[in-house]
Amino acid sequence: MYSRYKAFIFLTAFIFAVFGATVWFQNRSANIPETPGPEAQPAGVAADLAEVPPAQLVAAAPTSAAAEASATQPSEIPANWRDDLGVPILCYHQIVTDEQYRERPTPYAVTVKQFREQMQWLADKNFYAILPNDLLLYIRGEKKLDFANGKRPIMITFDDGNNDFVNHAQKILDQHNFKSVLYIYPTYIMARKERSLTWAQIQAVRKAGHAIESHTMWHPMLSTMTDAEQRAQFADSKRILNQKGGADVKHLAYPFGIYTFSSLRLLRELGYQTAGTTFHGANQVGEDPYLLRRFLIVKGDGEKQFAQKTLARSLPLRYLSGEPGQVIESQASVKFKIPGGLEQSKFKVRVFSTAQDFSYDKKTGELTVQVAPSKKRLSVLEILYKEGSVEYRANALFNHKRATIAEAGTAKAKPAKVKKKKRKKKRKAAEDE
Ligand SMILES: [Zn+2]
Numbered sequence: 001m002y003s004r005y006k007a008f009i010f011l012t013a014f015i016f017a018v019f020g021a022t023v024w025f026q027n028r029s030a031n032i033p034e035t036p037g038p039e040a041q042p043a044g045v046a047a048d049l050a051e052v053p054p055a056q057l058v059a060a061a062p063t064s065a066a067a068e069a070s071a072t073q074p075s076e077i078p079a080n081w082r083d084d085l086g087v088p089i090l091c092y093h094q095i096v097t098d099e100q101y102r103e104r105p106t107p108y109a110v111t112v113k114q115f116r117e118q119m120q121w122l123a124d125k126n127f128y129a130i131l132p133n134d135l136l137l138y139i140r141g142e143k144k145l146d147f148a149n150g151k152r153p154i155m156i157t158f159d160d161g162n163n164d165f166v167n168h169a170q171k172i173l174d175q176h177n178f179k180s181v182l183y184i185y186p187t188y189i190m191a192r193k194e195r196s197l198t199w200a201q202i203q204a205v206r207k208a209g210h211a212i213e214s215h216t217m218w219h220p221m222l223s224t225m226t227d228a229e230q231r232a233q234f235a236d237s238k239r240i241l242n243q244k245g246g247a248d249v250k251h252l253a254y255p256f257g258i259y260t261f262s263s264l265r266l267l268r269e270l271g272y273q274t275a276g277t278t279f280h281g282a283n284q285v286g287e288d289p290y291l292l293r294r295f296l297i298v299k300g301d302g303e304k305q306f307a308q309k310t311l312a313r314s315l316p317l318r319y320l321s322g323e324p325g326q327v328i329e330s331q332a333s334v335k336f337k338i339p340g341g342l343e344q345s346k347f348k349v350r351v352f353s354t355a356q357d358f359s360y361d362k363k364t365g366e367l368t369v370q371v372a373p374s375k376k377r378l379s380v381l382e383i384l385y386k387e388g389s390v391e392y393r394a395n396a397l398f399n400h401k402r403a404t405i406a407e408a409g410t411a412k413a414k415p416a417k418v419k420k421k422k423r424k425k426k427r428k429a430a431e432d433e
Contacts, residue, residue, distance in 0.1 A: 077316045077339050077365065078285055082392075085147065086282030087135055088310050089155040089294040091253070094195075095164040107298050112168045118297070118306055119172050127154045127310075129178035131211050132251040136273050139287040154310070156180040157276070157294065159215055159253055161188045163197045166205065183215035183253035183276070186240040202245040212247035214238055214272075219255040223325070223378065223399045227262045234270050251275070253294070258378065260399055261323040264290040279395040280382075281314035291324055293395075315339070315385050317394035320366065328379070328398045332371050338383065338394065340365035348384040356381070374400045 078084065093108040095115045110118075130138075130145065130153045137143035138153070145153045156173070158165050161184035173180055182205060188196050197205070206212045216222070216233040217240075225233070238249040250273045254263065257278030267275055267290055276294040283292055295309040315338060322334035341362060349358040349369055358369045369381060381396040 076286070077318065077337065081284060081286075081316050081339055084284040085152065086284040086287075086314055087130065087138060087145070087153045087155060088282040088312065089135075089157055089276060089292060090310070091276070091278065091294045091296045092156070092158045092169070093160060093296075094162050095168045097168070101299075105299075107300065108296075110297060110299055110301075112172075114299070114301075115169060116172050117303070119176055119178065121303065121306065122154060122178075122310070123176045125152065125310075126150045127152045129154055129156050129173075129176075129180060131155070131179055132181060132213065132274050135283065135292075136289055139283055139285055139289060139292075141285045157253065158182045160185060160219070161197045161202070161215070162195050163201065164195070165197065166201050170205070170208070170210075179209045179211070181211040181213055181251070183213050183251075184237075184241060184245070185215040185217060185219045185255070186237055186244075187218040189244075199244045202241075202247075206246055211251070212241055212245050212249070213251040213253070214241055214249050215253050216255055221256055221258050221377075222254060222263050223258050223260050223401070227266065230260070230263055231266050231270070234266055234272065238270065238272075254278075257294075257397075258399075259290075259397070260325040260327070264288075264324060277395075277397070279397075280393045281312050281395075284314050284316060286316060286318075287314075288324070313390055313392045315383060315392035315394040317383065317396070319396075322371075325397055325399055328371050328373050328400055330373055334369050334371050334396070334398075336367045336369070336383075336394075336396070338365050338367050342385060346386050348382075348386075350382050350384075351379045371398050377401050 092110060092115070094106070094110070095112055096104075096109045097112055101109055101111055126149070128146070128151060132155070134143060134145065134153075135155055138145050147153075156178055158169065158180060161182065165182060169180075182197075182202070184197070184202065189199060189202065192198070202212055214234065214237040217237040218233070220229075220233060222230055222233070234252065237252075241247045241249050250271065252267060252272050252274075253276040257276075259275070259277070263275070272290075274289040274292055276292040278296055279291070279293045280295070281293040287293070293314065295312070297306065297309070301309070318337040320335040320337050322332065326332075338360075342360070342365075344360045344362070347358070347360060349356045349367075351371070356369055358367060360367045367383065369383075371379065371381065377400060379398045379400065381398065383394040383396075385392045
């Protein structure tokens, strides 16, 4: 009885922590663009995967040091980047009835009615759903997707492993023949929560053509972990989802959209092919597969906001110095390559909402930004470029605090312990006030 009560308290606290931190992060990282993108549709014909020479696929596999570098620093920015509308990724969490929402309102729960309208909107606008394998080939420039006659590819994803998927979402997706991706963290399934999917449901969902992928083992903030701990999160979740969910995991969504530079390297080593953030924009040819842009869809999204997210435009960005997710402990100058020939006056560069000094070399497309250390856990850099009514965006994430759990010497710390400590700290802080 007591242990049940304890488990309930822990899981409730854990879920709240997850939501709180994600909402906090969302507020800072995934702002909505002022204007949806319109215009030029690149002509394209769907190419069969079989047409891609195996040698090309092998060459793209990150086995050598050079290939590893290219996976995070794809060198060239395509000259026609403006014509690449890219592939947006939508990120859902819960799809609930009006009654469920009234009982337990969270910003992440989208109502069934909203979801039905959003899927209808996508269908009306000629969107068709693709899965991560095709998206990967697209951003590698190895497969053309069909943009002809206003058609648009999109990826629809669900985080965590809530059973609303089978109770509500799946039927609606079926009506439009949309296949989707479920990023699941196994401890949620193993806890057999009232709202979590069962392994049998996960297997059935996969048989129905949806992809089952990883959301780590227990949804930690990866920036608080050592490399060994991160590796375990990626390896264990993959193994368990494959064994119990009948999956073939190759893709991952970062919990809270947070990652470190090690995350990218470890994912590659463990055979993961893509990973999703919570950054703005659609995924273009040349995008880093371990930094896929993905929009959180929230309760507050009306039709206008949904359209803005879905039609958002991207500014291509490559790292020339510094690394994605690197730890900034003292003032650092980070150099990016973005398209050349742009007007400096049309840029806005900011960390969260604070404008930053930057320099831009129109000839080379080099953009240099000073990133300051911060007491916050992380900084999200936004680069906005407005051209007429169209806004193009790029994001970069920097961490500031080193692995606090690792430093405390509890390399095998379980989430329960961490949360318990935090609760104790909170209680103590409250008492101190
Ligand atoms: Zn999540």
